[in-house]
Amino acid sequence: MEIFWQKYRNRFRLMLADDGEEREIGGIRETSRGFEALAVTFGYDPGRAIKGLGSFEEAREFVESFTPWDLFGLPRDTTVEEDIRLTEDDNSIHYK
Numbered sequence: 001m002e003i004f005w006q007k008y009r010n011r012f013r014l015m016l017a018d019d020g021e022e023r024e025i026g027g028i029r030e031t032s033r034g035f036e037a038l039a040v041t042f043g044y045d046p047g048r049a050i051k052g053l054g055s056f057e058e059a060r061e062f063v064e065s066f067t068p069w070d071l072f073g074l075p076r077d078t079t080v081e082e083d084i085r086l087t088e089d090d091n092s093i094h095y096k
Contacts, residue, residue, distance in 0.1 A: 026063040035059040039066035
């Protein structure tokens with residue numbers, strides 16, 4: 001299993017890959033008022049989303065702090081790849 005950030009058009013997705021299947025378990029997007037971040041949950045939990053964060057790094061820390069991969073049975077101490085992967089339609093990266 002792999003957990004990694006992926007740049008997709010104008011946003012970033014936290015992805016969980018297992019046996020060729022990928023699932024989005026979090027996301028970040030930049031708006032005119034800062035960064036919005038979301039960690040996936042199976043139920044309704046408004047505390048897993050936030051708007052107006054000041055930086056990409058702050059948004060990334062917010063999402064990863066919820067360890068959304070534990071919803072799929074992975075240990076909480078599972079590590080996320082440091083580098084951000086690009087999708088085929090995006091050949092530039094602005095955040096690391």
